[in-house]
Amino acid sequence: MKKFSNILDNDNLNNIKKILTSDEFPWKFSSSVSYSDDPSDLFYFMGSCYDYNQILDHRTYNLVLPLINFLEEKIQQKPLLLWRIKINAYPRTHVLQEHMPHKDYVKKGLKAFVYMINSNDGYTRIGSEKVKSIENTGVLFESSQTHNSTTCTNAKLRLTINVNYW
Numbered sequence: 001m002k003k004f005s006n007i008l009d010n011d012n013l014n015n016i017k018k019i020l021t022s023d024e025f026p027w028k029f030s031s032s033v034s035y036s037d038d039p040s041d042l043f044y045f046m047g048s049c050y051d052y053n054q055i056l057d058h059r060t061y062n063l064v065l066p067l068i069n070f071l072e073e074k075i076q077q078k079p080l081l082l083w084r085i086k087i088n089a090y091p092r093t094h095v096l097q098e099h100m101p102h103k104d105y106v107k108k109g110l111k112a113f114v115y116m117i118n119s120n121d122g123y124t125r126i127g128s129e130k131v132k133s134i135e136n137t138g139v140l141f142e143s144s145q146t147h148n149s150t151t152c153t154n155a156k157l158r159l160t161i162n163v164n165y166w
Contacts, residue, residue: 001126001141004074005134007115012066013136016117019063020047020087020159026057027089034148035101042097042151047087049088060087064161067115071163081166083110090158093151096121104143111166113142117159122152124160133158 008016019025027045049060064085072078079104083105104112114124115138122133126147131139133152141147143164152158 001129001145002068002138002140003131003137005137006062007065007070007088007136007138013117016063016161017159020089020117021157029067033090039065040097040100042093042099043063044091045089047089049087050082050085052084053082060144061085067161067163075140083107083164083166085161085163088149088158088162090122090149090151090160092153092156092158094153096153097151098125099148099150101125101146101148103146104157104162104164105146110143111140111165112145112147113138113140113163113165115161116153117161118157119159120152120155120156120158122150124149133160 009015019038025047027047030046031043033044047060049057049064055061068080071144072080116133116135119135123130124147126145
């Protein structure tokens with residue numbers, strides 16, 4: 001696992017926040033967070049922009065290009081072989097709730113990168129380590145590693161971008 005801070009410049013970060021919190025962003029409701037048989041009543045909203053070697057939404061893909069450029073520079077691999085990019089919005093809850101642990105994909109060499117768009121009291125748990133939701137930070141790990149997200153209690157939304165790539 002590797003953590004990064006100060007990933008994007010203020011212009012790119014503010015642009016992402018502005019668009020994702022506008023009433024024009026095409027959020028999709030998901031009645032479960034980790035698995036379709038999740039017994040909890042937790043839900044979230046997601047924005048898909050890339051899946052299975054295909055751009056699903058060009059506007060959203062262009063929005064996250066600075067993040068892809070950052071990853072390419074940090075891991076010194078251009079271009080990234082992308083598998084999936086999705087944006088998550090976890091609504092505030094009165095009590096912090098952990099979502100069910102899961103693995104993104106069990107594919108040899110596939111990486112997972114979680115980018116924290118805004119600061120809040122939520123976190124991403126990877127194994128036994130909690131990675132706090134601090135604005136403009138991210139964490140890189142194997143996509144087959146068990147992890148989970150949380151809600152937050154001190155912001156309207158916990159916003160993250162998840163990138164899976166080789």
